[in-house]
Amino acid sequence: MARRDDRNLGFFGRLWESQRGRHFQIVTNVSILSVALLVWGIIFLFGLSGPTDPSKENIVTLSWIGMLIGAIGTFYVGPEFFFYLEKKQVLDDILLLDSRAEVLRRRKEGEEAAIMLGSKHMSLMRGLLELHEIPVGKNLTNSPIIKSHSDINVEENWWNNSNSVLSRKLPGLDILRELFFHRMLILITSSSLIVLFWNTIFGIASMGGSRDYTIDLTERISGLSSFHHLAPHIDPVSIILILFLTFILYLTRPYNFKEI
Incomplete structure (x- = not known):
């Protein structure tokens, strides 16, 4: 079933899936770029009255295009960024735990967040589990060990x-x-x-x-x-x-x- 689903994905879908461990990085970078383009367009076109300045005529069109791309990117990617950011905050909270019982209770939540965020965060979660002598799940087994927050x-x-x-x-x-x-x-x-x-x-x-x-x-x-x-x-x-x-x-x- 999984293979059939993979075949049904388009080119961009397969490309996105191939970067599963870097989704947070990609979403973050695209969000920053989108907001920057949007802010520049607003400041230049409306704050600095760029369209009315003949000397800036050559960048007015680019500013409009950039602002449009930035607005679309912010609208679509912005919510994804905050979703991943929320997962990162959840993982950060778990990595600060000192109680073995509390780590066990939130282990599944932490592993899901770490897997979603990528290999570095998986490594941190693995380090926390090993610190408290908790068996590491198979999804985290192959990740390299990085010291948990409490060890740094x-x-x-x-x-x-x-x-x-x-x-x-x-x-x-x-x-x-x-x-x-x-x-x-x-x-x-x-x-x-x-x-x-x-x-x-x-x-x-x-x-x-x-x-x-x-x-x-x-x-x-x-x-x-x-x-x-x-x-x-x-x-x-x-x-x-x-x-x-x-x-x-x-x-x-x-x-x-x-x-x-």
């Missing part, structure tokens, strides 16, 4: 700890667990925030020999000929960037299982 010593040093909240929240971005890229992300976000704050408060542009003019990013992106203002000066795009970069920098903090 969280180093509190932000700079030297690549096991960040961001790397845990975004499956598929394992590159962020490499110390070099973790530090690069901290440096880039921190430097960008310093420049944005300095531009907003003190100004970074020079006019008439005095470097105390703020570059209005909203007006700059809109293509206006004059986008310098005497500091301090605030504009919407700068505020959005500051909030976004601050949030990203905050997510680079060490992952704390009890907190999350």
Whole structure:
């Protein structure tokens, strides 16, 4: 019966099934991309009045297409993302359990969530079962062993700890667990925030020999000929960037299982 069902699947259905262990990663990445396209389209087309700016005529069509694709992707993939995210939260709660009896009670629920989320989560669930000397089901037997949350010593040093909240929240971005890229992300976000704050408060542009003019990013992106203002000066795009970069920098903090 299973083989007959597999044959009845179309090309994309078979391709999706072949990536069963990576569904959460794929859904997460598509959701992020869809939301980004949707937000960009809304900001550019309605917030910055892109269609009325002749200098931006070449990207108006692309922005409309991107916003449409983003809206469709968000509508269809968004609910799936939250479904998988709920399963991940369930598994995280189970991995924090210290009671063998409680682990036994929620074992089936944890195994189902782990299998749905992929091999890494299956490995964590297997590690928890073996820690409490509970027989591992056949579905988890072939997964490699990874220490459970209760075994991991969280180093509190932000700079030297690549096991960040961001790397845990975004499956598929394992590159962020490499110390070099973790530090690069901290440096880039921190430097960008310093420049944005300095531009907003003190100004970074020079006019008439005095470097105390703020570059209005909203007006700059809109293509206006004059986008310098005497500091301090605030504009919407700068505020959005500051909030976004601050949030990203905050997510680079060490992952704390009890907190999350």
